[in-house]
Each structure stands twice: as structure tokens, then as C-alpha cells.
Amino acid sequence: MAGNPRHPPAPSAPRFRRRAEARPDEVLDAALDLFTRQGYAGTTVEQIARHAGLSKAAVYLYFPSKQALLTGLVRRAIVPVADEALSWISAYRGDPRPLIRRLASLLSGKLADPKVFAVPSLVLREAAATPEIAAMYRAEVLDRMLPALAGLIAQGIDAGHLRPVDPELAVRSLVGPIFIHLLLFNVFGIGDPDLEPLLDTHLALLFAGLEPERPS
Numbered sequence: 001m002a003g004n005p006r007h008p009p010a011p012s013a014p015r016f017r018r019r020a021e022a023r024p025d026e027v028l029d030a031a032l033d034l035f036t037r038q039g040y041a042g043t044t045v046e047q048i049a050r051h052a053g054l055s056k057a058a059v060y061l062y063f064p065s066k067q068a069l070l071t072g073l074v075r076r077a078i079v080p081v082a083d084e085a086l087s088w089i090s091a092y093r094g095d096p097r098p099l100i101r102r103l104a105s106l107l108s109g110k111l112a113d114p115k116v117f118a119v120p121s122l123v124l125r126e127a128a129a130t131p132e133i134a135a136m137y138r139a140e141v142l143d144r145m146l147p148a149l150a151g152l153i154a155q156g157i158d159a160g161h162l163r164p165v166d167p168e169l170a171v172r173s174l175v176g177p178i179f180i181h182l183l184l185f186n187v188f189g190i191g192d193p194d195l196e197p198l199l200d201t202h203l204a205l206l207f208a209g210l211e212p213e214r215p216s
Contacts, residue, residue: 023052023054023058023062024062024063024072025076026052026053026054027048027049027052027054027059027062027063027069028069028072028073028076029052029115030048030049030051030052031043031048031069031070031072031073032073032115032118032119032122033051034047034048034051035070035073035122035126036118036121036122039125039126040066040070040122040126040130040133041126041129041130043066044066045059045060045065045066045069048066048069067132067133067136070122070133070136071136071140073119073122074119074123074136074137074140074141075140077115077116077118077119078116078119078120078140078141079140079141081106081107081110081116082140082141082144082145084106085103085106085107085145085148086144086145086148088102088103089103089148089149089151089152090148092152093155093159094156094159094161095156095159095161095162096152096153096155096156096161096162097156097161097162097203097207097210099152100152100174100203101203104195104199104203105199107178107195107199108194108195108196108199111193111195112194117193120182121182121185121186123137124179124182124183124186124187125186125187146168146171146175149171149174149175150167150168150170150171151167153165153167153170153171154167160212161212162210162211162212163209163210163211163212163213165210170210173206174206177198177202178195178198178199178202181195181198
């Protein structure tokens, strides 16, 4: 029996809507691939559009500039990790060391994903030559995470869990080796991208140095 012509079958719009909703990720994947292989300065929006199978105009519907594409990559890969870390820090009281170890595990686990690892690697390679990249990453990630970590260490000092140190310098001591590890691998080809062995060693040394002095 034929269907009622007054009630035709529902159009297949959801499939096309899903395709449209997937396009920003497809564009970001194409941008990440080209930025990684050719460098940020050596890649054009036209190339990204072609790599994603879209027109340049379609790319600009989602990302109005090449820098917006890089910001989109950071917001997709790194900002969610920062948001999760910040939620843990804001709710935490007590000895900071267990939480720092948990944060380190979160970071190493996320960076095990090549698509996530490629983003901070790209920022490290390109930031010196392209100051707007450094400014964007600082605003999106560092200006949010560094003060929160310093506050975490400060409350641990105030509660007697850690020896009195400068919290901001302690944070630099915490994150510095991670940046150096990424820099050595991505710029000089030294070492292994796996962060876990580095973090195990680094935290053992850092925590020993933060141990409060006990009365003799």
C-alpha cells in the first residue's frame, strides 16, 4: 500500500546535519596535519580547505582566520584538560602532592593521544617565530593553570604539608621539565614522547625537595 502523500517520509536531514556538525573537526584535523608537516607559516587556509575537501569559504564559516584554526586546536585538545585539572584543584584541600601526582597522570594520559600531543608540540615549535601563537596559548592555558597551581602549593605550605618555598617558582620547577621534555623531543629529536617515566622521576625529586623540615 502506497504511503499517504499528505505525510511524506521524513527527509534525511539528520544525516546532513551530522555531516555539517563534523566539519569543524574535519577542518581542524586537516589544519593539524598540515601545520605539523609544513609548519604554521608554511600552510595556507586554501591548503587546509583542500586537504579537508572543502572550499575556502566553507572553512571561513567555522574559523575566520588561520590563527583561529590554531586556537581551535588548542581549545579542542588542551583546554578540556586544563578545565578538568582546574575543577580538581578548586575542590582540593590538604597535602598537594597526591593531587599533583593525579594531575601528572591526567596529563601523561591525555598526551598519549597523538592528536593531543601534536598541539603543544606545535605551539613549542612555532611560538618563538610567531608571537601571536605564544600569546594565544598563554591566554587559553598558562594564565589559567599557573596561578591555580601556585595557589594549590601555597595552601599546602600554609597547612604545613610542604616546606616554605616561593609557590610561583615551585610551579615553574614543576612544569619546566615537562616543557623541556617536549622541546627536546620535538625540536631536537632527543628522547621519547612518553611523559610517564619522566614524571615518575621528576615528582620523586620534587616531592623530596618539598618535604617539610621536621624537628630533630
